[in-house]
Amino acid sequence: MQLRRTFLILVPYLWMLLFFLVPFFIVMKISLSQVALAIPPYTPTLDITQGWDGLVKFFSQLSFSNFQFLTTDDLYWRAYVSSLEIATVATAITLLVGYPIAYGMASAPDEWRPTLMMLVILPFWTSFLIRIYAWMGILGREGFVNSTLEWLGIIHEPLTILNTNWAVFIGIVYGYLPFMILPIYAALDKLDVSLTESAQDLGCTQIKAFWLITVPLSRPGVVAGCFLVFIPALGEYVIPSLLGGSGTLMIGKVLWEEFSSNRDWPVASAVAVVLLLILVVPIILFQRNQQRQQEAEQ
Amino acid sequence: MLKKWMPLAAALMIGAGAATAETVRVYNWSDYIDESLLQKFQDETGITLVYDVFDSNEVLETKLLAGGSGYDVVVPSGTFLQRQIVAGVFQKLDFSQLPNDQYMWKLIKDRVAKYDPGNQYAENYMWGTTGLGINVDKVREILGPDAPTNSLSLIFDPKYVSKLAACGVQMLDAPSEIIPAALKYLGEDPDSHDPAVIAKVEPVLMAIRPYIQKFNSSEYINALANGEICAAFGWSGDVLQARDRAAEAGNGVNIAYEIPKEGALMWFDMMAVPADAPNPSGAMKFINFMMDPHNIAAASNYVYYANGNLESQKYLNPDVIGDTAIYPDAATMDNLYTTTPYEQSVQRVVTRLWTKIKSGV
Known part of the structure; x- marks a missing residue:
């Protein structure tokens, strides 16, 4: 029994070790x-054949200068902040759009649900890249949105949506x-369902019952959904580079430029490490807080 | 430096032969060959050809520097080639397997020796210039008959570019091409690596920044052809492809490519063999095939870029060999300049400047 439990816990830890820590x-x-200027384009590299001496030499040459460098130019700081802003706004919009859809699905008759579920998952069958490309066609000056609005007589000059932050929000929300x-x-x-029904029986209005019962009970789902959207959105590269304008500053683009334009893998890696810290630390704090709350409630 | 926006290198596998057959893997720029040549190579040699394409020198370089790219022939531009040779990315060519080397053009060989001393590592595939793509009728309509269509001031002088802004101006997203051009406009050495000299282009580019609709290295082809923009600072063959697309569409858009009178950047895309290529002798066969005058002429006729093969000029269409935008006359040729790769510390200054120009931060 003990062995079985150890083994069961071991699998996720091994997964974590192999695909995250390493x-x-x-x-x-x-x-x-x-x-x-070499393959790979950084030094020192670990030479195992030299044994202990190689290891000592390797560690003595490591330095934190790349992290110091990140503080010398406010580009990196600004890119982190603007990524946080964009990811936060996009997550909020996704929640506002996603919650009613999820609510509608959950209240739909049982026989509809598999179909509705299918409709949500269906876009994944097409490549993410192609779907984002499609938005370039939809949002462009000669695109579907502008031509429809012009045809309806709502606007007379095409709106500039593509290559702005609005297009990035649309892309993230959609994706x-x-x-x-x-x-x-x-x-x-x-x-x-009987919980909301009894609340109504006891005189609660439908709206009040929704806020007092449904929303708090769905909170774990909301939190999970927000994390699942916020984390990839923060480091997003494809959407801002295809839909965003030259003024869209996101850390994913900065990272790419360090990596390929500057050929500076060490600084690019430092940017990535800092990004990870920015993500992981608040998430750990949040989880702790959640746990404490749960314990307090019990 | 031909950059077509195809983020996923569209892998084009032609005639998958038997698993045991010899295979050559080639990694070239997108839209850069007459594809019937790929079939011809397979028919002539019996070798299975895997032909993949990329969209920027940076993408290629990242693969090469990571090692184990698995390609037998790659086509970096001259400046990138130079530092990749220093990094030990390539092996020397085996000229005993390259009899068609005799047809190559000495003038081009001499110029690329700047990047590949002694011409030991690479053969030229195509070369071109970076200059002005213009919607002739619209520019004259806005700026009058005396519009400086053959001068860098059309793009770099706010006096002109501000008037063209409403009708659309685009620029390559390639700092290593725009900064030398801006330096040339200022009368400085376009190949300067001095951060103090490079800094002089900042006020010039910041002043015209509001009038540039987009920094992008491929969208200008269609935008020019559809008449959506008036002017672009881009690559010769791309502008000429836009000219052809407009003519085919019959939309009345009249596009011209102009080499600026102040001088233009001349660049070279070079065929080279990675040091860890799985099939180096197959690589030689492919390079030799592309140096066959008939073959490379067919490619140039198709993509509107000049090649470094003198003998092939007999087989070029008159609208290619006769066009001074593709094969400039001797006087213009003297006015073309080349650049060398930036050192790591200077590259950082250049990239940072470019980020500032594009994003304002």
Whole structure:
């Protein structure tokens, strides 16, 4: 019994080690090295054949200068802040759009649900890149949105949507909406309908019952959905580079420029490590807080 | 430096032969060959050809520097080639397997020796210039008959570019091409690596920034052809492809490519063999095939870029060899300049300046 439990816990830890910690330490290692014109383009690299001496030499050459460099130019700071802003706004819009959809799905008759679920998942069958490209055609000056609005006589000059932050918001909301809908739907689906019914029987209005019962009980789904949207949106590269304008400053683009235009893998790795810290630390704090609250409630 | 916006290198696998057959893997710029040549190579040699395409030198370089790209032939531009040779990315060519080397053009060989001393590592595939793509009728309509259509001031002088802004102006998203041009406009050495000299272009580019609709390295082809923009600072063959598309569409848009009278950047895309290429002798066969005068002439006739093969000029269409926008006359040729790769610290200054110009931060 004990063995079984250990084994069951071991699997996720092994997964974590292999696909999170090992890559993280590789990136961390590169972030402590210096640029070189070689394959791979940084030094020092670990030479195992030299044994202990090689290891000592390797560690003695590592330095934190790349992290210091990030503080010398406010570009990085601004890019982090503007990524946080864009990701926060986009997550909020996704929640506003996704919650009613999930609610509608959960209140739909049982025989409709598989179809509705299918409709949410269906876009994943097409490449993400192609779907974002399609938005370039939809939002462009000669695109579907502008031509429809002009045909309806609402506007007379085409709106500039593509290559602005609005297009980035639209792209993120569209791209990540299923990640918001599915966990909220899962939470609402489990919700016991008799709870809201009894609240109404006891004189609660429908709206009040929704806020007092449904929303708090669906909170785990909302939190999960927000994380699933916020985290990838923060480091997003494809959407801002295809739909955003030259003024759209996001850390994913800065990282790409460090990596390929500057050929500076060490600084690019330092940017990535800092991004990870910005993400992981608040999430850990949040989780702790959640846990404490739950314990307090019990 | 031909940059077509195809983010996923569209892998084009032609005639998958038997698994045991010899294979050559080629990694070239997108839209840069007459595709019937790929079939011809397979028919002539019996080698299975895997032909992948990329969209920017940076993408290629990242793969090469990571090592183990798996390609036998790659086509970086000259400046990138130079530092990749220093990094030890390539192996020397085996000229005993390259009899068609005799047809190459000495003038081009001499120029690319700047990047590849002694011409040991690479053969030229195509070359071109970076200059002005213009919607002739619209520019004359706005700026009058005396519009400086053959001068860098059309783009870099706010007096002109501000008037063209409403009708649309685009620029390459390539700092290593725009900064030398802006330096040339200021009368400085376009190949300067001095951060103090490079800093002089900042006020010039910041002043015209509000009038540039977009910094992009491929959209200007269609935008010019559809008449959506009036002017673009871009690559010769791309502008000429826009001219052809407009003519085919019969939309009355009249596009011209002008080499600026102040001088223009001349660039070279070079065929080279990675040091860890799985099939180096197959790579030689492919390079030799592309140096066959008939073959490379067919490619140039198709993509409107000049090549470094003298003998092939006999087989070029008159609208290619006869066009001074593709094969400039001797006087213009003297006015073309080349650049060398930036050192790491200077590259950082250049990238940072470019970020500032594009995003304002």
